Amino acid sequence: MTPTATGIEPTTDRPTTGPIPTTAITVTGPLRERYDEILTPDALAFLSELHARFAGRRHDRLADRMRRRFEIGNGHDPQFRADTAHIREDAEWQVAGAGPGLEDRRVEITGPTDPKMTINALNSGAKVWLADQEDATSPTWRNVIEGQLSLFDAIRGQLSYTSPATETAPGKEYRVTAERTPTIVMRPRGWHLTEKHIEFTDRAGRRMAASGSLVDYGLYFFHNAQRLIENGVGPYFYLPKIESAEEAKLWDDVFTFSEDRLGIAHGTIRATVLIETLPAAFEMEEILFELRDHIAGLNAGRWDYIFSMIKNYRGRGARFVLPDRSQVTMTVPFMRAYTELLVQTCHKRGAFAIGGMSAFIPNRRDPEVTAQAFEKVSADKKREAGDGFDGTWVAHPDLIPVARAEFDAVLGERPNQVDRQRPEVHVKASQLIDVHIGLPISASGVYANVSVAIRYIEAWLRGLGAVAIDNLMEDAATAEISRSQVWQWIHQDRSTEDGTRITRDYIEGLIGRVLGEVERREGDRFDDAATIFREVALGDDFPTFLTLGAYADYLTD
Incomplete structure (x- = not known):
């Protein structure tokens, strides 16, 4: 310029x-x-x-x-x-x-x-x-x-x-x-x-x-x-x-x-x-x-x-x-x-x-x-x-x-x-890029990311943008952080504090756990939400915003 x-x-x-x-x-x-x-x-x-x-x-x-x-x-x-x-x-x-x-x-x-x-x-x-x-x-x-x-x-x-x-x-x-x-x-x-x-x-x-x-x-x-x-x-x-x-x-x-x-x-x-x-x-x-x-x-x-x-x-x-x-x-x-x-x-x-x-x-x-x-x-x-x-x-x-x-x-x-x-x-x-925190990744933290992201995306697909999850009012930003952390942990070959490698297979197991724990109802969008999460967190490419593909391919009125 x-x-x-x-x-x-x-x-x-x-x-x-x-x-x-x-x-x-x-x-x-x-x-x-x-x-x-x-x-x-x-x-x-x-x-x-x-x-x-x-x-x-x-x-x-x-x-x-x-x-x-x-x-x-x-x-x-x-x-x-x-x-x-x-x-x-x-x-x-x-x-x-x-x-x-x-x-x-x-x-x-x-x-x-x-x-x-x-x-x-x-x-x-x-x-x-x-x-x-x-x-x-x-x-x-x-x-x-x-x-x-x-x-x-x-x-x-x-x-x-x-x-x-x-x-x-x-x-x-x-x-x-x-x-x-x-x-x-x-x-x-x-x-x-x-x-x-x-x-x-x-x-x-x-x-x-x-x-x-x-x-x-x-x-x-x-x-x-x-x-x-x-x-x-x-x-x-x-x-x-x-x-x-x-x-x-x-x-x-x-x-x-x-x-x-x-x-x-x-x-x-x-x-x-x-x-x-x-x-x-x-x-x-x-x-x-x-x-x-x-x-x-x-x-x-x-x-x-x-x-x-x-x-x-x-x-x-x-x-x-x-x-x-x-x-x-x-x-x-x-x-x-x-x-x-x-x-x-x-x-x-x-x-x-x-x-x-x-x-x-x-x-x-x-x-x-x-x-x-x-x-x-x-x-x-x-x-x-x-x-x-x-x-x-x-x-x-x-x-x-x-x-x-x-x-x-x-x-x-x-x-x-x-x-x-x-x-x-x-x-x-x-200083604006000093991300050194010195704390481990916990198994509960990985699960929380998978759980919150899938539950939020499911509600978003049903037309809800502000969603009460675990005593917090969540919006799209929380889902974005959650899925991007999972993507980064996988691609940087990170492990949890107990030594468990964070791999695609490990995350797939957590996705299955989340889908087994949520309350399923007629008309819910959990299967679509899990598919979207896989696309934005487990793929080789990193979509810049999860809402772009979800809006184009999944969001109906």
Whole structure:
């Protein structure tokens, strides 16, 4: 890349402004009740324009990812970029920062966008709700469009939900009752994902599946941006799986075009970028710079970050092998370096730093387990608040008071601690890849990975993206870590602490054990889930995301 006065020179000559032919959009999914309120002609025309302008650049960025993974796999460790040093060294520039309703983000709740979970989130008492159309949503056609309907209704104060009646009880009605509801920050799917129920024609005349990112973002923005502004907030987004400043620039151009297209003031959109990939950790400052007119902060997406580390270093030898998933905590060297750098980088540029997920689900039948979990959550949030984070994530409403207490103790009446600059932090590139933990792989840890991955994938195939497993609310990131660890342990010829080699045959035995232990019901997808797990954990090749093949070949609506 060639540095310029404004940042990084684009690698493509595709225009982002000016007249451009409309790309034909075709909806191939079934049109159920109220779908026409989301898939309106004007909304589809907007999706058409987004794809005409940005689909080609999306493919360019995905090709960049492949090249970068190839380089790392062949021994070229990532470094802080020399061609963008001028951005990091310029002390003057600052980002847009918090938009209305985002000034205080000390506790954010995450969850999918089905009606019941939407209502629970809005009644939770959190400051922000991450309305997740990505890892916590199985991207069935029903979930994609009906999630948009949930958000459409919630923003207009007209959302309600009645649970199905049973033989012994009538359906229960749910409504939003909170006087103050969380600010909504919607997370669209990542750049790598497609929407197979919507097709577009590219410039070469080929019919292609639409971008999941542009579909999720485009429908939400088109229908809700103006109403959100009228409500005193704005159209806000969490951006997942970003790997480079160029990907951030692509999003910024999408935002700029969208604001101009709908006649909204430039900079109205606010984004928070999840730093959940290893390459992005080396470009945090550049990502902030490229989104500087539209960005509010960065988030430490801890689980996907661990997955990204394994994915990039899976073939680089035994020194890059991690132990049991449960042992890879936020205090191990590479995770500590990454979060310290994130806080320092954000505050240097006037951005918020948002901490990672606490996924525990209270077990009301076992108060002792719940109490122990609350202690762990409290300790985790105390560390984050003490490190300078401005807020954090939880997956269950009962964790909000626990997390809020730790941030209240540090923040007091202040809405954030962006003014805390952390000049004492000095993170080197080598520290971001220091995965030495010195703990063994246990047989129970291997089994836990196989069990959790298969149970999650099975639920995902049935349309559930956020799944309660072993007192934790799991999403796709947990399954990705689990299967990638198994793949790496096999290919690096690892053994458990009792000397048992981790081989394909050994894992096959664990798959059989899992299938024998789960409760089988009519219509379950455990056999398909086991097949998918074999494909992504036991094969010679390493699929970049398990959801890609599972979505294309197994997910039905």
